[in-house]
Amino acid sequence: MLESDFQKQNRFFLNMGPQHPSTHGVLLIVLEMSGEYVLDPQPVLGFVHRMHEKMAESRPCGGFMPNTARMDYVCALPYNHGYVSLIERKTGIEVPKRAEYIRVITSELNRVASHLLWLGAYLLDLGAFTPILYGFDDREHILDILEDITGSRLTYCYYRFGGVYQDIDDKFVDATRAFIQRLRKRFVIYEKLVTKNIIFIKRTENIGIVSPDMALRYGMTGPNLRGSGIAYDVRKNEPYSVYPEFDFEVPVGAQGDCLDRYMVRIREMEQSLRIIEQALDRLPEGPVRAKVPKNIKLSPGDCNFAVEAARGELSYYLVGDGTSTPYRLKVRVPSYSNLSCLPELGRGILLPDLVSILGSFDLVIPEMDR
Amino acid sequence: MKQYFSEIYTGGKSLVEGLGVTFKALCQPIVTVQYPREEIDITPNYRGHIDLVLDPEKNTFLCISCGMCEKSCPSDCIKVKGKKMEGEKKKTLVLFELDFTKCSLCGTCVEVCPKDALEYSQEYNLAAFSREAFHFDILKRLEERRT
Amino acid sequence: METISILPPELIRMLIAVIIIISFLFLNAIMMGYLERKIAGHVQRRPGPMEVGFHGILQMVVDGVKLLGKELLIPFNVDRTLFRVAPLLSFTPVILPLLVIPFSEKLQARDLSLGLIFIVSMGSVNVMALLVAGWGSNNKYSMFGAMRAVAQSIAFEIPILLSMLAVVLMCNTFSLKEIVGAQQKIWFVVLQPVAFLIYVIAGVAETNRAPFDLPEAESELTAGFHTEYSGMGFSLFFIGEYTNMFIVASVATVLFLGGWHGPNLPYGEYLGVVWFFLKVYFLLFLMIMIRWTYPRVRFDQLLNFAWKYLVPFSFVNILITAVLVKL
Numbered sequence: 001m002l003e004s005d006f007q008k009q010n011r012f013f014l015n016m017g018p019q020h021p022s023t024h025g026v027l028l029i030v031l032e033m034s035g036e037y038v039l040d041p042q043p044v045l046g047f048v049h050r051m052h053e054k055m056a057e058s059r060p061c062g063g064f065m066p067n068t069a070r071m072d073y074v075c076a077l078p079y080n081h082g083y084v085s086l087i088e089r090k091t092g093i094e095v096p097k098r099a100e101y102i103r104v105i106t107s108e109l110n111r112v113a114s115h116l117l118w119l120g121a122y123l124l125d126l127g128a129f130t131p132i133l134y135g136f137d138d139r140e141h142i143l144d145i146l147e148d149i150t151g152s153r154l155t156y157c158y159y160r161f162g163g164v165y166q167d168i169d170d171k172f173v174d175a176t177r178a179f180i181q182r183l184r185k186r187f188v189i190y191e192k193l194v195t196k197n198i199i200f201i202k203r204t205e206n207i208g209i210v211s212p213d214m215a216l217r218y219g220m221t222g223p224n225l226r227g228s229g230i231a232y233d234v235r236k237n238e239p240y241s242v243y244p245e246f247d248f249e250v251p252v253g254a255q256g257d258c259l260d261r262y263m264v265r266i267r268e269m270e271q272s273l274r275i276i277e278q279a280l281d282r283l284p285e286g287p288v289r290a291k292v293p294k295n296i297k298l299s300p301g302d303c304n305f306a307v308e309a310a311r312g313e314l315s316y317y318l319v320g321d322g323t324s325t326p327y328r329l330k331v332r333v334p335s336y337s338n339l340s341c342l343p344e345l346g347r348g349i350l351l352p353d354l355v356s357i358l359g360s361f362d363l364v365i366p367e368m369d370r
Numbered sequence: 371m372k373q374y375f376s377e378i379y380t381g382g383k384s385l386v387e388g389l390g391v392t393f394k395a396l397c398q399p400i401v402t403v404q405y406p407r408e409e410i411d412i413t414p415n416y417r418g419h420i421d422l423v424l425d426p427e428k429n430t431f432l433c434i435s436c437g438m439c440e441k442s443c444p445s446d447c448i449k450v451k452g453k454k455m456e457g458e459k460k461k462t463l464v465l466f467e468l469d470f471t472k473c474s475l476c477g478t479c480v481e482v483c484p485k486d487a488l489e490y491s492q493e494y495n496l497a498a499f500s501r502e503a504f505h506f507d508i509l510k511r512l513e514e515r516r517t
Numbered sequence: 518m519e520t521i522s523i524l525p526p527e528l529i530r531m532l533i534a535v536i537i538i539i540s541f542l543f544l545n546a547i548m549m550g551y552l553e554r555k556i557a558g559h560v561q562r563r564p565g566p567m568e569v570g571f572h573g574i575l576q577m578v579v580d581g582v583k584l585l586g587k588e589l590l591i592p593f594n595v596d597r598t599l600f601r602v603a604p605l606l607s608f609t610p611v612i613l614p615l616l617v618i619p620f621s622e623k624l625q626a627r628d629l630s631l632g633l634i635f636i637v638s639m640g641s642v643n644v645m646a647l648l649v650a651g652w653g654s655n656n657k658y659s660m661f662g663a664m665r666a667v668a669q670s671i672a673f674e675i676p677i678l679l680s681m682l683a684v685v686l687m688c689n690t691f692s693l694k695e696i697v698g699a700q701q702k703i704w705f706v707v708l709q710p711v712a713f714l715i716y717v718i719a720g721v722a723e724t725n726r727a728p729f730d731l732p733e734a735e736s737e738l739t740a741g742f743h744t745e746y747s748g749m750g751f752s753l754f755f756i757g758e759y760t761n762m763f764i765v766a767s768v769a770t771v772l773f774l775g776g777w778h779g780p781n782l783p784y785g786e787y788l789g790v791v792w793f794f795l796k797v798y799f800l801l802f803l804m805i806m807i808r809w810t811y812p813r814v815r816f817d818q819l820l821n822f823a824w825k826y827l828v829p830f831s832f833v834n835i836l837i838t839a840v841l842v843k844l
Contacts, residue, residue, distance in 0.1 A: 022736040063444025066474035125736045127813025133561035151417030157476045193391045198381035352815045392560045392810040402563040
């Protein structure tokens with residue numbers, strides 16, 4: 001469709017980023033274009049590389065905790081969760097039940113916060129300015145709730161090996177229940193303002209279709225994979241923590257376009273609320289922190305732990321050498337694989353569609369660069 | 371043809387509904403806070419940078435300058451120095467510095483402290499023009515607090 | 518005593534009118550900027566500008582002074598003449614249509630018998646500014662913006678003209694004053710609801726306002742045609758945009774909302790201008806609300822919308838009007 005001689009001659013390059021409003025951070029995409037058609041988008045990474053993996057190799061394993069929250073700052077608690085669970089699996093620390101419940105509740109709250117922020121940012125990409133502030137309004141409630149128990153608002157360092165930093169109280173439970181009620185009412189507003197909007201549907205329907213085969217080839221995970229119709233969720237397929245005890249669904253999309261990815265995230269928020277409600281109902285009593293040796297020794301050999309972060313499967317791989325410092329720590333982040341299919345997906349589409357696709361992937365650049 | 375008109379109808383309806391949402395929001399009260407003029411009370415659980423705990427009975431610090439926090443800090447941002455005063459058996463704290471530019475507020479130092487001599491401060495709107503302004507002298511801050 | 522005048526009285530009248538209109542134009546831009554920011558704020562549940570003056574009422578004035586004080590930055594390798602000329606080009610054609618708009622029965626600078634045509638032609642000149650700005654900036658994003666502006670303007674000129682034509686058919690004149698006069702009994706919005714709707718939609722597109730703000734689509738083209746502009750160049754574009762909005766809204770008022778006509782009140786003859794401005798600012802308020810509600814349409818969708826929906830509907834509308842008028 002694009003291979004006329006005229007268009008071949010009139011190709012040019014356009015640097016989208018690293019200071020472009022819709023690349024969300026410092027991602028550079030070099031676009032080879034012809035008119036407003038994108039012929040070949042090539043992402044260029046590495047603008048915010050901070051050597052997190054190397055840092056893990058240079059300090060005792062406890063010292064890496066704050067770093068985990070700084071890879072994906074939008075959804076930091078699942079990153080905490082993955083790392084503490086990794087060390088617990090490696091060293092065989094038993095975690096009290098109550099602590100696991102608290103971890104699930106806070107992780108799911110964080111997931112909802114992340115999806116709310118994405119909702120706003122995506123609509124901002126599509127040119128609507130108001131939903132982001134409604135999303136922030138709701139997200140702020142979550143941050144207040146989490147701040148009250150974790151002590152920070154964004155880069156949490158709440159989980160500890162063998163438990164959590166401090167117990168939750170009645171105030172937290174009440175605030176969370178109130179928030180769930182509130183958000184369910186707000187979903188009606190989002191539906192009216194965004195989901196049903198004809199312009200929004202036209203901008204997302206049949207745009208950026210990722211076939212199930214393609215999604216598997218590029219190793220996409222999370223809502224992006226589920227949008228393509230594959231019901232893979234680490235919480236269900238490879239259950240960790242106390243997730244098997246809860247009743248929740250894994251929403252999937254039909255054909256893998258931007259609208260499907262959007263709908264999956266919206267329905268995932270509802271499922272997260274369900275999980276939180278169940279966990280609050282069944283919250284067991286007991287300690288929130290197990291006895292943990294002061295000097296954690298990582299035995300020789302490797303170990304892997306995967307969790308479902310807001311953007312997809314997050315997997316930590318650790319090789320120990322008998323000391324308390326990891327010999328190697330590899331973090332497999334979801335955004336990186338999710339972005340990888342852009343060059344194939346973005347061939348021969350319009351520039352506004354590229355922005356729409358990029359937004360629908362829910363990328364966090366510092367997570368990719370680490 | 372039927373689809374053409376039904377699309378106009380549903381599309382138009384969705385647009386009017388969207389306008390209804392924003393119009394309703396226009397009439398509702400604002401939810402933000404005009405920051406420098408008014409401030410939200412911060413939760414007592416907020417974890418700012420560390421401070422020495424002031425013992426209300428002795429009116430001094432609880433720190434025994436064991437250096438556990440210094441050793442446990444993943445970013446090497448704490449500097450503790452104790453000195454043996456004349457006629458005393460234990461060391462007395464003479465220097466406690468925090469390089470807040472490196473601190474990532476993980477809280478390891480507070481948890482590792484054997485005497486619970488460290489606490490989190492409530493300061494959150496910190497701003498300065500130089501890096502050196504964030505090299506806090508925690509001991510001096512304690513001196514200022516004791517009366 | 519006889520007045521001795523070097524200039525013909527008609528010229529003096531014009532000069533005064535132009536001075537009043539230019540000063541009004543700046544006032545309108547300031548007011549619209551403030552309104553937009555305030556409404557956007559409250560739509561998003563935040564207060565908007567609050568710091569300068571009572572509830573931030575002087576914010577736009579301060580911003581204007583700030584923009585005046587800024588350096589006129591000319592980027593490397595741009596076409597200097599075109600780059601400088603573009604803001605002026607966007608500013609001039611928006612002054613002229615204001616001369617023929619009847620603000621009230623007697624408040625009109627000049628009643629052209631072809632007033633409507635004059636306004637439409639000036640509206641077409643406006644897009645030149647966007648093209649020149651985009652072309653002169655030597656920036657690919659600006660270029661995209663300029664090209665989009667031209668295509669969009671051409672596509673939406675037709676439905677605008679056709680919807681106007683429906684009204685013209687009904688009252689047999691292009692003079693704005695006479696069109697308003699014909700609405701003494703009943704406003705044309707009642708008789709021509711389809712034409713009104715088409716005019717408002719196309720008008721929003723013509724002024725490059727969201728959801729049709731493709732020439733400056735922030736999330737795609739950073740800032741589109743005015744990416745490279747700073748200081749006064751940038752603010753002239755903005756004044757041009759707001760004045761353009763005002764013109765579109767006043768033409769809609771004149772054509773469909775009965776211009777200066779209002780309910781019968783004592784001193785009614787002096788209240789005409791109040792009614793006129795109330796109607797205009799209601800339309801502008803609607804435009805602002807639309808901007809802060811909807812996502813942006815895609816470029817081809819916009820053109821599709823113009824050609825597939827607006828143009829056929831306005832043709833049918835004209836046909837029906839013509840038949841009914843003839844009967």
